[in-house]
Amino acid sequence: MASILIVDDESVVCKSCEKILKPKGHEVDSALSGQEALGEIEKKRYDVVITDLKMPGIDGMKLLNIVKEKYEEVDVIMITGYASIDTAVEAMKLGAFDYIPKPFTPEELRSVTVRALERRRLLKEEREKASRTYVRFEYTMPDNLYYLPEHAWVKLEEDGNVTAGVDDVFQKSVGEIINVKLPDVGNEVEQGNLCVEIEDSSRRIHKLWSPISGEVIEINHKLTENPSIVNNDPYEAGWIMRVAPSQLESELKNLIYGEALIKWWLKREVIEKRDDKYLQVSALDPKFKHEIAKQPGGENIKVCFGCGICTASCPVREIDETYNPRKIIRMALLGMRDAVLKSDFIWLCSTCYTCTERCPQGVRFTDVINAIKNIAAEEGYIHPALRMQAELLEKEGRLYEIGDFDNKKREKLGLPRVHSEKNVISEIFKVSGFKEIMEKKA
Amino acid sequence: MEYALFLGCTVPARARNYELSTRRVAEALGIRLVDLDGSVCCGFPIKSVHYESFLLTAARNLILAEEKGLDICALCSACTSVLTEVNKELGENEELRKKVLRKLGIRKKFRFSNSIRVKHFARILYEDVGIDKIKSKIQKDLEPLKISAHYGCHYLKPSDIYDNFDNAEHPKSLDELIETTGAVPVDYENKNLCCGAGTLAMDENISFSMANKKLRSIKDAGADAISLICPFCSVMYDNNQPTIESKFSEEYNLPVLYYPQLLGLALGMNKKELGFNMNRVKVAPLLEKLKQ
Numbered sequence A: 001m002a003s004i005l006i007v008d009d010e011s012v013v014c015k016s017c018e019k020i021l022k023p024k025g026h027e028v029d030s031a032l033s034g035q036e037a038l039g040e041i042e043k044k045r046y047d048v049v050i051t052d053l054k055m056p057g058i059d060g061m062k063l064l065n066i067v068k069e070k071y072e073e074v075d076v077i078m079i080t081g082y083a084s085i086d087t088a089v090e091a092m093k094l095g096a097f098d099y100i101p102k103p104f105t106p107e108e109l110r111s112v113t114v115r116a117l118e119r120r121r122l123l124k125e126e127r128e129k130a131s132r133t134y135v136r137f138e139y140t141m142p143d144n145l146y147y148l149p150e151h152a153w154v155k156l157e158e159d160g161n162v163t164a165g166v167d168d169v170f171q172k173s174v175g176e177i178i179n180v181k182l183p184d185v186g187n188e189v190e191q192g193n194l195c196v197e198i199e200d201s202s203r204r205i206h207k208l209w210s211p212i213s214g215e216v217i218e219i220n221h222k223l224t225e226n227p228s229i230v231n232n233d234p235y236e237a238g239w240i241m242r243v244a245p246s247q248l249e250s251e252l253k254n255l256i257y258g259e260a261l262i263k264w265w266l267k268r269e270v271i272e273k274r275d276d277k278y279l280q281v282s283a284l285d286p287k288f289k290h291e292i293a294k295q296p297g298g299e300n301i302k303v304c305f306g307c308g309i310c311t312a313s314c315p316v317r318e319i320d321e322t323y324n325p326r327k328i329i330r331m332a333l334l335g336m337r338d339a340v341l342k343s344d345f346i347w348l349c350s351t352c353y354t355c356t357e358r359c360p361q362g363v364r365f366t367d368v369i370n371a372i373k374n375i376a377a378e379e380g381y382i383h384p385a386l387r388m389q390a391e392l393l394e395k396e397g398r399l400y401e402i403g404d405f406d407n408k409k410r411e412k413l414g415l416p417r418v419h420s421e422k423n424v425i426s427e428i429f430k431v432s433g434f435k436e437i438m439e440k441k442a
Numbered sequence B: 001m002e003y004a005l006f007l008g009c010t011v012p013a014r015a016r017n018y019e020l021s022t023r024r025v026a027e028a029l030g031i032r033l034v035d036l037d038g039s040v041c042c043g044f045p046i047k048s049v050h051y052e053s054f055l056l057t058a059a060r061n062l063i064l065a066e067e068k069g070l071d072i073c074a075l076c077s078a079c080t081s082v083l084t085e086v087n088k089e090l091g092e093n094e095e096l097r098k099k100v101l102r103k104l105g106i107r108k109k110f111r112f113s114n115s116i117r118v119k120h121f122a123r124i125l126y127e128d129v130g131i132d133k134i135k136s137k138i139q140k141d142l143e144p145l146k147i148s149a150h151y152g153c154h155y156l157k158p159s160d161i162y163d164n165f166d167n168a169e170h171p172k173s174l175d176e177l178i179e180t181t182g183a184v185p186v187d188y189e190n191k192n193l194c195c196g197a198g199t200l201a202m203d204e205n206i207s208f209s210m211a212n213k214k215l216r217s218i219k220d221a222g223a224d225a226i227s228l229i230c231p232f233c234s235v236m237y238d239n240n241q242p243t244i245e246s247k248f249s250e251e252y253n254l255p256v257l258y259y260p261q262l263l264g265l266a267l268g269m270n271k272k273e274l275g276f277n278m279n280r281v282k283v284a285p286l287l288e289k290l291k292q
């Protein structure tokens, strides 16, 4: 259940929205002007504000600005007429969660509200679980793309066309996708207008606004057969359509490019005054990437362009979303030294080398993660299981002690006895300095 | 044909069926395996926590083989991968080579990859013995058996250390080796999926889910058994199969054979010689099928 404020100068609209959302168990209030809305928000913390764009006095845009400045955690959904789609797109860049064009059906209002609430739930859950930190959207987004934030992405292709798809926020807030209704090849799509309908597992339809205008020249047919590709790999295999853009240059200005998106998110973090467990810009250590690059195998980390192929091909990430190679690189490049070194997830790589084989930039992620673990170890964080193995090796020279009993068994099978070289590795640990590191406590 | 046999930690303690069948098969094919006395762990478990210790440990093992003037034959894919990697690195990087020898207190010169090579036993069978020669020794056609190959990751990857002896994304060498026994190789979905052993000590749920995925695919493809070449992979699919079955409410009963065990059958060896009693999932139904 959520608390929702509807703002519209037409009381019929307010009433009908109330009628649609109240039966879902939400607490719904109304305000007939921007001014009145601000008074309400002052009194009560709303989860979501749904506001008309065009109102006399404080209009929807102004209201959005004030709310985002003062109460970043409140999600704002804009109601807009067809003529104001441009403004609505701009509103998203300013932090509106989404918009819904008038006239809308009850189902359309419900769908967008459900997505807004699901996104809130995900962020909240993520914040509460200290051990599962950084399941964060911004670190999973490739930085060579343009974004209609929290909605869709656009990639410029070498041939002058663009590819488009949905981003992680959209995909996660929808949940399991069971159907994707694609446009037809030859259709014209327009920035900010409907291009694709996506159905979730409760058969709810979610509308995707096209991030770019132009003619659709290709669609991803694989999604018809297996729509869940969008969930698993939204930035690569889960692309939606290719478009021959008609107003590329001017429209890109309405989107946010790569790294700027991270700043966009960071700004929201700071405004929300989350505690420093999450991320303080001041805690970033720009030298971290050089430190990794100095380790054997870590050399190439700096050429990662964030395409996410490593993530898409990682079998561990397929099972546990907290493990995400691209995100780990992103965090490392951003300088989130402490967060990376102290995390649980760096220990989860199963060293299958798939990412290393497939990276188009020649980043050896399997070695990068080893480099990171080596640095963590130097700081005294060694995963207990690995510490135990190292201690065994130090003592026995091998992971499994082979004593008299085992050797008798071996002899019975006709296998030669095995002797343990007990001093070799302990000597190595001494000359290499690892002995000292093992004694260090984090 | 002579090699220094590098057993590593896991094989002599936990995979004696693998060791036994390998030694028997090698003998039958005229491969002489000389035990590499004085060796220690290959170094793999410390690579992620202290690279230099890892390097020194691996180098120390390589030196033992170079002293004997023999190429290394390894049975575990992780051992193969790290020994190959370090051998190559130290062969190519003179400065590093000198530093490593100095740290190990070794005065004598060693040349690593300029002098010796590291190969997995399966690769030796494929490249050095060769399919034709193996075929000529087959005594019993395993035709009724349908076998899925699991290559494992470190056998082929990272591919740049293995001189492309097989294709990491579309491997075929093990399938061909299976075919040589007369058995029918069975393809399946997720063929390149990692067994998950690398994560077992950190998070067994992840590992078991990974192994379960592959067991399911192989079962769905209709194979009678899995054939593999790494003790870690075998721990996941064989030793842990019952745990995985109960955890995911599945029933697989998929025997897991080391490739030399399978080849041994075709070479006419008996189940005792091949250590089948040490396989966790019963191999008897497979042997039954062969009798029919």
Ligand code: SF4
Pocket: A303, A304, A305, A306, A307, A308, A309, A310, A311, A325, A326, A329, A358, A359, A360, A361, A362, A363, A365
């Ligand atoms: S490491 Fe390679 S595959 Fe992964 S995001 Fe960076 S460039 Fe892409």
Ligand code: SF4
Pocket: A310, A313, A314, A315, A316, A317, A325, A348, A349, A350, A351, A352, A353, A354, A355, A356, A365, A366
């Ligand atoms: S090596 Fe590690 S990070 Fe790379 S794909 Fe395999 S499990 Fe994932």
